[in-house]
Amino acid sequence: MQWMTLFKKELLENIRNFKWIWVPLVMILIATMDPVSSYYLPQIIDAVGGMPEGTEFQLPDFTPSDVVMMSLSQISSIGVLVIVLMSMGTIAGERKSGVSELVLVKPVSYTNYITAKWAAVLLLTLTALALGMLSSWYYVNLLFGELSFGELLQIIFFYGLWLALVVSLSIFYNTLLKIPGLVAFLTIATILVMKLITTIFSHLLEWSPNNISGYINQMLVSGNVPYELTGTAIVTTVIIILLVAGSIFTFKSKEMAS
């Protein structure tokens, strides 16, 4: 009841400020850029003047899974940045401006407030991911060859978990801090540090969430879900739950007006 009121308000706000337009658009753009430009690379090279006479240049033959992984890698850089930027003020901004004071002086459960925000950002993120990957999948099938719809759904599911982790991190820092810019910075810094640690202790941290796209690649090559991917998915889910619980806890212990 109260949760739905909060959730609907988030949806309405994100429609009115056009986030429901530009976030999916950006995702579609970055996800289709690589399939299209890889396919037309010879024509593009010709159009800008061509290779010098006598150059031997063998363009690699891309498989459908190579190309779909390119889209995924774009989403994991630019896409993650977009998600972090669009979610950085969802709570921190409201606290900074003071509008949270009016909302939270009503008998609003903090758990509802946090989880409704989290769910609203997650819904937008996953919708944008699905639309982006769907358009990538369309071009891959059109230009490079068969990639089954089932595989696409698996990609969206597992990669969606990683983006859910990014969203949860952002929400967590949102409850901790009042400055949206700092929230964005810390979220990205945390992702980078996680990546660094995963690389350094790669033999210990096989199930680190940062490995998820590597395992998705394995899945596409081998044709079935490797057990490491299942393990990573479980670890990621646990971290997400911990982050959301941590957000609620931090928010409850905070004083709303200070």
Place this chain on the structure above:
Amino acid sequence: MALLTVNNLTKNYDGKPAVNEINFQFQPGKCIALIGPNGAGKTTTLRMLSGLIKPSSGSVAFSGMKQNDDIRKYIGYLPQYPVFYAWMTGKEFLIYVGRLAHLSKEEANKRTEMLLERVGLTEAKNRRIGKYSGGMKQRLGIAQAMIHHPKLLMLDEPVSSLDPIGRREVLTLMEELKEDMTILFSTHILGDADEVSDELLLLHEGKIVESGSMEELRHKYQTAKIELRFQDDLVNYRAKIDNLPSVVTCSMDRNTIHVTATDILSARKEILAAASKEEWPLTSFAINRASLEDMFMKAVSN
């Protein structure tokens, strides 16, 4: 029974008390003004009462409130600088906070229309709040505070930041509201408190230095003065007035003689008798009651 009882309420910031063991209670149906200079702890007190910040020690109790009950159900609160979602319309915002306060859809709608009417925003209800004027926002703020039938309406400096027109609008609204609600509001403008409140709480450096009804305080700090003006030079009369039996002090500035007396009525008699006997060229004779300003200065200096 008292509507609200506050017991030894204290809030420390970095070890220093912003509000220091204050105690008060008040009856339902009153309009109470919390007065004090900037930094006296008014906002901190109201925020503790509203549950936005936690007291360092002490307690707040509403009549009829159960143990561990959510205090936010019983109060409506308007912060000093209310910020709304600029992208919402006034009507949308009221329905939103009404639903958050567990009103049903129909009830939230009904209450919203009624309150918009009451605060005079019916015409602007479908406009974005971002386009509202300061006075309109303040009135919307009062409406949102009342959406869930709170037992107590708390307004933090409701008129201080408004221009004269907005100020008048809000004060008139408060006059109307106090007919059927309990209002607690803070202000540093003593005239506003004088105008709408029944009772006063004087807060200074985190402590309540004085409290009581307007009349009680007037009586307590009664130092009625007589002010005299003359057509010609004041010096001629000062000594004569000073010699009258009931006059205590007699001071003079550029165009007025100020007289305080043990008994204001006999002083008046003596002065008027002397004036008519000696045909003083009086231009004005006035008895002034202590103003809120005087009271406040006295209470603070004690």
